[in-house]
Amino acid sequence: MTKSNRTMTRLMLVACLTLPFAACKKEEVAAPVAKAPMSAPAGDDPAEWRTYVSDVVTRNMEGIQNQPYVYLLPAESTEEFDGLYERMLDKAKTDVARGIIRGNMLAYASPSSGKMADIVVESFSGVTPDTMDGVRVLFIGDAADNARVQAAVEPAGVEYKFIEAK
Numbered sequence: 001m002t003k004s005n006r007t008m009t010r011l012m013l014v015a016c017l018t019l020p021f022a023a024c025k026k027e028e029v030a031a032p033v034a035k036a037p038m039s040a041p042a043g044d045d046p047a048e049w050r051t052y053v054s055d056v057v058t059r060n061m062e063g064i065q066n067q068p069y070v071y072l073l074p075a076e077s078t079e080e081f082d083g084l085y086e087r088m089l090d091k092a093k094t095d096v097a098r099g100i101i102r103g104n105m106l107a108y109a110s111p112s113s114g115k116m117a118d119i120v121v122e123s124f125s126g127v128t129p130d131t132m133d134g135v136r137v138l139f140i141g142d143a144a145d146n147a148r149v150q151a152a153v154e155p156a157g158v159e160y161k162f163i164e165a166k
Contacts, residue, residue, distance in 0.1 A: 040140075040165035044075035044111045053109045053140060056163055060138055065103040068138075069095055073110035073119065085115060092123040102134025106158075108149075113141030113165065121152040130157040140165050 038055045041048035053072050061068070073088050074081065092108075100106060110116035120139060136159045139149045146162045153160050 041111070044077055046074055046078075049074075049109070049111060052165075053107070056109070056140055057105070057107045057138065060107075060136070060161060060163070061105070063103075064105045064136060066105075068105040068107050069100070070107045071109070071116070071119065073112060073116050075111040076115060085119075089119050089122060092119050096123045096127060100132055100135045105136040105138060107138040107140065109140035109165065111165075113145045116141055117145035117149050120149045124152045124156055127156040129155045132156040132158045135159070136161060138163065 037059060038052050041052055049072060053070065057068055057070060071088060071092055074084060078084065096106075108116050108120050117139070120137075135156075137153045138161050139146065139153075140163045141149075143162075143164050146164075150160050150162065
């Protein structure tokens, strides 16, 4: 093999080895576009409300390490509403009485905001003050119910956040 052939072979070898690295140039990746927050459903459709509440809860998970407790009460026009209301009230009261630890979130929502506010107020009625530090309570409902829910949960030491369902 002549000197020029060896040089040409080496150049080809170097080109073959460097070409893949040059081709792997990191492509510019566009930053993901954040979806706009959803609006609350205009009606009482349970599927639309589940989707909406899921969106709101997901947007408020920062700092939460565990799966949130989500309480979604259907509209009062729902068949057998009274039974559903009583079962949700029992569950919410039991969960809160059992104790919720730091890093958890309780999210409450309903097209019947006043009824959900009743559940929150009753669930927190017997909680010892300052026993839920580091717990976030998210209330998704009407502005008219915000103050009484806030007054019911804040003595427990929770981080309270209100999202107006609009």
